[in-house]
Amino acid sequence: MTVRVGVIGVGTIGEDHLRRLTQVVAGAEVVAVTDVDLDRARAAAAKYDVATVHLTGQELISDPEVDAVAVCSWGPTHEEYVLASIAAGKPVFCEKPLAETPEACERMIEAEVSAGRRLVQVGFMRRYDRAYRALKDVVDAGSIGAPLIVHCVHRNPTVPGYFQSESLITDAAVHEFDILRWLLGEEITTTSVLVPKRNRHGGDLQDPVMLILEMDSGAIVDVEISMNIRYGYDIQGTVVGEDGTAALGDQDAVVVRLAGGTTSPVAADWRERFSRAYDVEFQEWIDAIAGSGVPAGPTTWDGYAAAVVANTALEALRTGTRTSVKLVEKPALYDQ
Amino acid sequence: MTVRVGVIGVGTIGEDHLRRLTQVVAGAEVVAVTDVDLDRARAAAAKYDVATVHLTGQELISDPEVDAVAVCSWGPTHEEYVLASIAAGKPVFCEKPLAETPEACERMIEAEVSAGRRLVQVGFMRRYDRAYRALKDVVDAGSIGAPLIVHCVHRNPTVPGYFQSESLITDAAVHEFDILRWLLGEEITTTSVLVPKRNRHGGDLQDPVMLILEMDSGAIVDVEISMNIRYGYDIQGTVVGEDGTAALGDQDAVVVRLAGGTTSPVAADWRERFSRAYDVEFQEWIDAIAGSGVPAGPTTWDGYAAAVVANTALEALRTGTRTSVKLVEKPALYDQ
Amino acid sequence: MTVRVGVIGVGTIGEDHLRRLTQVVAGAEVVAVTDVDLDRARAAAAKYDVATVHLTGQELISDPEVDAVAVCSWGPTHEEYVLASIAAGKPVFCEKPLAETPEACERMIEAEVSAGRRLVQVGFMRRYDRAYRALKDVVDAGSIGAPLIVHCVHRNPTVPGYFQSESLITDAAVHEFDILRWLLGEEITTTSVLVPKRNRHGGDLQDPVMLILEMDSGAIVDVEISMNIRYGYDIQGTVVGEDGTAALGDQDAVVVRLAGGTTSPVAADWRERFSRAYDVEFQEWIDAIAGSGVPAGPTTWDGYAAAVVANTALEALRTGTRTSVKLVEKPALYDQ
């Protein structure tokens, strides 16, 4: 069975997912697209041979030719499209952030719980990365004992001029929030944000920052976010257990000895680092829809929890204090 | 456009490719299968929802519903199916070895040259491996200077009991023959085979062996083939240039510190190591057929050259001497 | 010129330094020893061919045959012996901690300042480690830009039963305090101590802990102290700059591929990891004494600063708050 997908939003990430669903993933066909900029939607439809261009996301969601929806539009529109997809009983993939506010996420949770089945998957693509999966396998196997401390590093070579200090949390650290919850299988309970000396490349930006997170189990996490470090895009993660440690490997494809050094390339950006994870994410999403019909990936609850932690960290950044994460009660739907 | 593929042979590798074309690769549909064991063909068709089971490969090749053919049957049948596909004007992917003898390869070359266009792609999947591609990029960029020496290592944890000493060359070293020709962009001119002390795990098998190859440019290559080394499947390659060296990285996904050591896992077998290369190989094959119609991968000439080098190395093993590789003149069709 | 050394205290570390001064270091001769346990002193003197056994440290320091003093006795006795050595105008090497209290350190500073020249060297041996020196060279060269964040890791396989939670700071973290001051060339201004879930191997011990330090420049440091992690003794350090990072290498002497993994050994304990640093430390001390007469290593000020930071961290551990480090004004004697 081929899953017929409709894509809402074909900007940078949306067009990339359109390409992915068309040219990389097996078992999917993109049958409809739309975009707030209809010319862009038409150009994308022409380029990737998509049959229909809809005037609105709502129209696309209602299209009986559309089996599943991929929401890649501007963040503030996510809620509307996800709720409409749930109402239509169609599986929906929603790029992160799931919504702008925890409240919006809560409304999605309510809708999904009312619908009585999971329809939403959030685009936390790191869970599909080969290195993170190998790391989780080691942690889950128990050989290093209970996790006590986790060290996370998120480095970016450069950011656009409009990037805000808050974005270090909402755009960068939010990935760590999700991956930590997944890796350790527990919630984050408090956040603190430390502000070191600034990187001269960042201008007025408070860059880097270091976050301290406490987990339900008592494990403590430090997260370095450096957004202007020039040398490359570099994501690191080390779980310190009672008997040993496990860390993401560098996955060096080539090792060069030249000019006085032994060197392996670092990824230039997130596309290079996680391109394959996006492919796997969409293939597994399509496979799940074509199979059981129930998405196996990050849930609405995961999107909600990340949003709450991000909000809490923003408050910690503003107040300079250790701030507690407050979540609503978790519906049983997300308990498997 | 969806490429409709017919698969001939659904044994271990054939069924894996059937799965790949059905569940992993975008833009392909398997519409027909056949196998010398028809029950096996029917079971595979049922499992992967393939419409038609043909009684013979010839019948499958003639099927107007089949746009392209994947030959995954027993080696001795390759020639017949490849020639039939060429005659039918259909793109054909042929698993290695292209044929049992250089003469059979020559007949395919003649047929393809007569047809006036490239239709055949040989299954040398290493060319699609991320690490080999990164290595070739460095070599081609010229920063390490002209290649002078290449060190290759091919290690396997264990082999089945029926494995012969000759198989170290025809099943293992043959991959190195192709990848060296591709990596350096030149032909192999002589082969020698050295026979070290035997591995006790190999019984009567002459394992390991070390091959010495000379290239057109004068570069010299040593190739270690160890087939019973227990610790894992490990493929290494280092190009030594005038100014530096470039080597395949280990691509460590995870690094564990435990029990007195820092450890990264080694692949258990070729499936784990090259599974992704197979995926890319087929995606690029399908893309080429759907696009220009001309396969961009290893050619009939490449299959022929590897076969001749393997034969030459077998002679070098028998005689204990340095033996010259003799190739027919290369048709312009393969000069792109 | 041979430097004639007197060693006070020949317990574990003292006897090891006696051996080092006798059998490893060039240009030194141990001419006198003493110990609170005179039998132990006599046995050590016999074993290493030392001419004289003194009844007290004071007697040893006054011995005209003694050019320089190595204080390796119990911590509470350090102040007395260091002050006596300063009074005698003799260079004195004092094992860490320099003293039990910041106040004792201040009295040594006053004595040394009054003497008008540097006589004291504190046993912070990490400054002599090849990897730390390579790290400092990179930081000082400026290629990674200004240091903004430092990640430190201090892991020990196991500790004796009498080890206290406070000891994680006074015995382990204190090394990081000194090395950070040296590496970055600035003082630590605040400390916080976070207490994660406990390691089951540590019983009642609060192990691990994570310290957060702020430096004069605004750089922020996190320090993981894990004392029961079983897998080995592992010291890590990474300086995150504006343009890149520099980290201690693992200095792998051998890489083994066996049983499914690529493994390099981790040091079993601090002796294995820093044995060579101790050798270099003493050789440079002897060379300085025989040369300019002025020790080039860690000063009384360094010993004082580490003691104050350790005290501050103990307070931070007790109170759970971010605590400021308060140092007296730095005498010009230590300003070179």
Add this chain to the structure above:
Amino acid sequence: MTVRVGVIGVGTIGEDHLRRLTQVVAGAEVVAVTDVDLDRARAAAAKYDVATVHLTGQELISDPEVDAVAVCSWGPTHEEYVLASIAAGKPVFCEKPLAETPEACERMIEAEVSAGRRLVQVGFMRRYDRAYRALKDVVDAGSIGAPLIVHCVHRNPTVPGYFQSESLITDAAVHEFDILRWLLGEEITTTSVLVPKRNRHGGDLQDPVMLILEMDSGAIVDVEISMNIRYGYDIQGTVVGEDGTAALGDQDAVVVRLAGGTTSPVAADWRERFSRAYDVEFQEWIDAIAGSGVPAGPTTWDGYAAAVVANTALEALRTGTRTSVKLVEKPALYDQ
């Protein structure tokens, strides 16, 4: 007991050993030097405070103040000084090569056998290198099984203009000959030399070369010698056993992430790579003399065997054929 050493020859390597014996090694005192250039001898004596300058090596050897002799003079003079030291019954350290010809080595063996005890140690310093010792420990422990293949790499950034093609064997490969005999505990039985395309940086020099060695046990070794590879001085070694492999580690002191890559420095030259091995070599030599009186390092037999293999490899280079190594019978004196 202090060992009183006389040093013959204070050119580059001789002066470095004079410095080492004076300033690095414990338990040694250099009491006499000489050199074919007496002004150089006098300058060195002044610089390192050596009491006596002798007019000839023979005079130095006869000096009753001299307990042991270090021969660091020009190769052709080694035989004379080593024989005189044996005649005088004094331990003698002789820099490599032990002698210019196998015949000269045989004469030393005869003299030493007649003397009835081991007095000579040859300067194969790699045996004292931390990484080689770790490698040998793994091989000797047996966990990787019997060695079947060894891969050796010897790379140098550049060589002086007068360097000859033969020097790749006599100056570079000779180190591999000794270390292989030591590592595997067996003799080399045949040599072949392969001549790849030349490095443009080497002019007329046949650089690189690749040697193939066969060992007594049947193990096969390939040795790459590259003398103009620019990027640094790089010594590699991998032993391939029946169950796994063991290789020299890179001993990275620092890892830098900068400008798109993760880089560790490679040693600039042999001094940087093996400086510490020289220190250990001399310390152990002095310790052995002061202790049992019998040197524990490479013997006259080792010097002889390396000389014979080098001669055999030179013949293999000239003739282009596989050439057998012919050794005289090994005296029991060297059977420890």
